[in-house]
Amino acid sequence: MEKKKKEMNMAESMKYLLKTIWKADKGCVIFSFYKNCSEEIFVSFFFVYMTQKIYECIEKKSPYSQLAKVVIIFCLLHICIHIGSAFYTYNIRLKTPIVYRYIFDKVITKATTIEITRYEQPDFYDKFSRSLDECLNKAMDGLSNLTRSVGAAMSALAALLIIARVDPVLIIFVFPPVLGAFAFGVKENQQEYQLRKEETYDLRVMEYVKRVFYEKKYAGEIRLYKIRNILFGKHKESYEKRYQIHKKYRKKIAFYQFIRIVFFVGMTLFGTYIYVTYVIKTTGESKIGAYVAMLSGIGFVSWQVKESVHNGIEAGKCCLFMNNLKEFLEYQSKSTDGGTKKIQGLIGDISFHNVSFTYEGGKSKVIDDLTFTIRKGEHIALVGENGAGKTTLVKLLMGLYPVSEGKIIADGCDIREFEPKEYHSRFGTVFQDLQIFALPLGENVLMKEPKSEAEKQLVIDSLRKAQFGDTLQSLKNGINTMITKEFDEDGFVCSGGQAQKIAIARVFAKNPDVVILDEPSSALDPIAEYNMYHNMMQVSEGKTVFFISHRLSSARIADKIYFLEKGKIKESGTHNELIELNGSYAQMFRLQAQNYQESVPENYINQSRVGEELHV
Numbered sequence: 010m011e012k013k014k015k016e017m018n019m020a021e022s023m024k025y026l027l028k029t030i031w032k033a034d035k036g037c038v039i040f041s042f043y044k045n046c047s048e049e050i051f052v053s054f055f056f057v058y059m060t061q062k063i064y065e066c067i068e069k070k071s072p073y074s075q076l077a078k079v080v081i082i083f084c085l086l087h088i089c090i091h092i093g094s095a096f097y098t099y100n101i102r103l104k105t106p107i108v109y110r111y112i113f114d115k116v117i118t119k120a121t122t123i124e125i126t127r128y129e130q131p132d133f134y135d136k137f138s139r140s141l142d143e144c145l146n147k148a149m150d151g152l153s154n155l156t157r158s159v160g161a162a163m164s165a166l167a168a169l170l171i172i173a174r175v176d177p178v179l180i181i182f183v184f185p186p187v188l189g190a191f192a193f194g195v196k197e198n199q200q201e202y203q204l205r206k207e208e209t210y211d212l213r214v215m216e217y218v219k220r221v222f223y224e225k226k227y228a229g230e231i232r233l234y235k236i237r238n239i240l241f242g243k244h245k246e247s248y249e250k251r252y253q254i255h256k257k258y259r260k261k262i263a264f265y266q267f268i269r270i271v272f273f274v275g276m277t278l279f280g281t282y283i284y285v286t287y288v289i290k291t292t293g294e295s296k297i298g299a300y301v302a303m304l305s306g307i308g309f310v311s312w313q314v315k316e317s318v319h320n321g322i323e324a325g326k327c328c329l330f331m332n333n334l335k336e337f338l339e340y341q342s343k344s345t346d347g348g349t350k351k352i353q354g355l356i357g358d359i360s361f362h363n364v365s366f367t368y369e370g371g372k373s374k375v376i377d378d379l380t381f382t383i384r385k386g387e388h389i390a391l392v393g394e395n396g397a398g399k400t401t402l403v404k405l406l407m408g409l410y411p412v413s414e415g416k417i418i419a420d421g422c423d424i425r426e427f428e429p430k431e432y433h434s435r436f437g438t439v440f441q442d443l444q445i446f447a448l449p450l451g452e453n454v455l456m457k458e459p460k461s462e463a464e465k466q467l468v469i470d471s472l473r474k475a476q477f478g479d480t481l482q483s484l485k486n487g488i489n490t491m492i493t494k495e496f497d498e499d500g501f502v503c504s505g506g507q508a509q510k511i512a513i514a515r516v517f518a519k520n521p522d523v524v525i526l527d528e529p530s531s532a533l534d535p536i537a538e539y540n541m542y543h544n545m546m547q548v549s550e551g552k553t554v555f556f557i558s559h560r561l562s563s564a565r566i567a568d569k570i571y572f573l574e575k576g577k578i579k580e581s582g583t584h585n586e587l588i589e590l591n592g593s594y595a596q597m598f599r600l601q602a603q604n605y606q607e608s609v610p611e612n613y614i615n616q617s618r619v620g621e622e623l624h625v
């Protein structure tokens with residue numbers, strides 16, 4: 010995102026992870042600490058204290074009953090601790106999805122409030138995908154590793170206390186692995202995190218290629234064109250880049266691991282053996298039992314330190330991913346910066362004041378110094394060549410993109426001052442790239458589950474107005490029919506025109522203040538197109554309507570037509586005024602009218618005259 014924030018260090022990211030999971034489910038954190046700490050401390054007492062007791066018993070020739078008492082206490086403790094652990098194992102499986110849902114909710118909620126422009130930035134996708142994929146999985150892994158690390162550290166500490174009772178000097182031998190493991194563990198973590206960051210772009214490319222081969226919408230093009238080879242090439246290229254990145258970092262990580270284990274852990278083990286041999290040699294064999302027991306104790310401590318560091322490193326890796334989550338969730342969206350004002354009544358007049366807009370990274374203005382006013386209830390047609398800026402203009406109006414210069418006023422107020430969610434809710438839109446969801450038809454229209462009879466009827470009426478009535482009648486399950494076959498073999502697969510009709514029905518069902526139709530009829534047949542516009546204009550009586558259409562025959566019904574060219578309004582007026590003006594609009598209109606007349610070739614007409622079926 011734009012402003013680079015300082016990343017959290019490991020301790021801060023661990024705190025953030027714990028805080029996040031704590032907010033999602035307190036029990037998760039408590040159980041995890043309980044299980045891993047209690048088990049590990051018990052193990053250290055069992056191994057070190059019990060071994061020492063056995064040797065003591067042999068050396069002092071104490072009665073066997075004393076040892077039996079210790080064994081019974083340990084047995085009882087063992088049962089108690091593992092009852093708790095069993096409870097944890099049962100619970101943690103149930104709690105993991107709660108945490109997963111909590112983070113998922115936060116990320117998705119945030120993503121839907123961020124300006125659409127962010128979706129065009131690779132950096133946004135990196136953070137978004139890492140927040141979703143990595144953080145979701147890493148959060149629980151992080152907690153598990155962190156608590157195991159703390160458990161192993163506590164276990165090592167408990168063992169050290171037992172060892173110190175025999176000979177405090179022995180403790181010195183434990184410090185090299187602790188210091189080394191810590192210093193090199195941090196380095197390993199940093200390398201691992203850098204590796205993940207560096208490979209994110211290529212991972213995304215690989216994910217994209219995977220998605221293209223997976224999703225049905227690409228299946229046709231892939232079979233018909235040679236795009237498969239290009240995509241394979243991209244996948245291979247990214248795979249090789251990732252391989253090089255891994256090679257670079259894995260070498261360093263392996264080196265740090267080698268130093269940590271061979272040098273520091275080795276120092277402890279060999280140092281202790283030399284020291285214990287020395288002590289036994291100089292003090293005689295009186296304490297041989299206790300010292301031999303301590304040798305295994307030091308081995309245990311060293312193992313636990315290794316475990317603690319290893320788990321700490323793993324936890325650190327997971328926790329550092331929390332940087333992505335935090336940065337993503339704390340990102341201040343431009344469109345959500347201000348905007349708390351509520352709209353009173355319906356949206357009234359809308360005016361553009363010297364509005365200009367350039368897409369981020371774009372070189373030239375897509376909308377260039379536009380000034381005009383739309384009266385409440387006017388039906389406006391936006392026409393012009395491809396790329397003239399028509400879609401961009403309506404997206405600016407809906408507040409989906411922030412204007413670069415100037416302002417848009419609705420109801421006498423800059424639209425940036427309105428509460429974005431409420432402002433967006435006032436528009437009913439059919440986008441050019443409209444989306445149909447793998448949900449029942451009713452939900453696709455109402456955009457929520459139609460529960461009451463009135464809501465169900467509204468869905469049916471809206472579908473009829475959108476010219477979907479005949480198709481609806483043929484559907485066995487009516488508005489409960491599942492759309493797409495993604496989750497239901499009997500699902501209904503829409504044609505392009507049917508999908509457009511469903512999207513149009515959404516607008517009828519929503520009954521918004523302002524209707525925006527971005528080429529809503531491009532896939533409709535001429536009769537459906539005529540009826541759709543007729544219905545739309547009827548129900549939009551008194552509402553402001555913007556429609557973008559390349560079929561200028563439909564623009565005739567508008568109260569006013571704006572002809573856009575390179576982000577500027579070149580001509581405006583009613584259809585008749587613009588025809589009279591005899592400018593670009595009139596020229597385009599005449600060209601289309603001429604094409605329609607010439608579009609049925611002479612020989613087809615002749616053939617049809619002799620009784621053959623006409624297929625045009």
Ligand SMILES: Nc1ncnc2c1ncn2[C@@H]1O[C@H](COP(=O)(O)OP(=O)(O)OP(=O)(O)O)[C@@H](O)[C@H]1O
Pocket residue numbers: 129368369371375393394395396397398399400401402441
């Ligand atoms: N997300 C984007 N990022 C960068 N440039 C964009 C983006 N969307 C559109 N553009 C550019 O802005 C210009 C206007 O696009 P827009 O979609 O507004 O045109 P339009 O008039 O609706 O075109 P059409 O009739 O083809 O739908 C085009 O040159 C296009 O390449």
